[in-house]
Amino acid sequence: MTSLSLIGGHVSVTGGLAKGGLRSAADIGAEMIQVFVTNPRGWALAAGDPAQDELLRASGTVTFVHAPYLVNLGTPSADTLEKSVATVRHGLLRSAAIGARGLVVHTGSAVSQTREEALRQLRERLLPLLEELPDDGPDLLLEPMAGQGGMLCATVQELEPYLAALDWHPKAGVCLDTCHAFAAGHDLSTADGVRETLDRLHALAPGRLRLIHANDSKDVCGSKKDRHENIGAGHIGAEAFAELMRHPAAAGIPLCIETPGGADKHREDIELLKKLRDGL
Structure with missing residues (x-):
């Protein structure tokens, strides 16, 4: 029998990480949550x-x-790189402190340097952070982007x-x-498109899918435009999310919305996602 996925969302922590976050989760019926533990648009690191x-x-x-949106481990800027490394380390430590399963980090941009140079830099600076993680600590979850720039x-x-640059670290x-992805x-x-995408992901990196950001597309x-839409109101459509949850590679993987409104x-x-899940 296919494991059912927990369904939740990114929640506000106004009022406290636990008090605010859990209240926000209850308000929207979330079974799991994603949070920021520091300013998502700045470099100051909250204790x-x-x-x-x-x-x-x-x-x-x-x-x-x-992780904050400013993080870019592929940047040619020495200042941005140092701040990005410090922010990822901070995020991993805070994730461990609250018992989070993982820290989501955007995979970044090479900006003005070559992809090879950026991946080499990524290996030099990110691999040591992965080596610091205990076996029972949070994972570092790489979030591919929309393809711009x-x-x-x-x-x-x-x-x-990208994973090869990190020695396929567990x-x-x-x-x-x-x-x-869309x-x-x-x-x-399309159902075929969902199956092909997840088949390819599973063949490439079996067992590495740990979280799905469930967002429709405007x-x-x-x-190559990163504009989220509410489930079923965009070009992906609601049925695609049922197909996603039906695929063995996504069995039991949490779905987290980051939709407008x-x-x-x-x-x-x-x-809606719960209804689609419960109808499988």
Whole structure:
């Protein structure tokens, strides 16, 4: 029997990581959560509140942390690189403190340097962080992007050189964003497209899929535009998410929405995904 996926969303932690996060989760009917543990649009690193950390750990809620958007381990800027490394290390430590399963990090851009130079740099700076992780610690979850600019990884195929640069480290997992994958050219709007994408991911990196960002897309397949839409309201369509959950490679993998709107829209998206899941 196929394992059922927990369905939840990225939640606000206003009022405290545990108090605010768990209240937000209850408001939208989330079975799992993703949170920021520091400012997502800045470099200042928040220390956290041990009491809130313990409350969240004790709740048993399946949790993931998303790294700030500024992180880019492929950058040619020495300053940005140092801040990115420090931010990822901080995120991994905070993930461990709250009992999170993993830290989601965007796979980044080479900007003005070559892909080979960026991947070599990635190996030099990211591999040591992976080596620091204990076996029971959080995973580092690589999130491929939509393909704009000099992105290092957008398609499933581009995960291969990225993971190879990290020596296929066992703590390097994958977070698949459906909007990003669709924008990068994987046609998830059809059952065949969903199966082909997940078949390819499983063949390339078996067992490394640890989280799915479930987002519909405002733009067409291959647009290279990262614009999320509510479930069933975009070009991917609701049925694709049922097909996604039906695939063996996604069995038991949590789905986390990052869709537009407030609590009411998020509750609707989660309810729709639960309905699709429960109908499998």
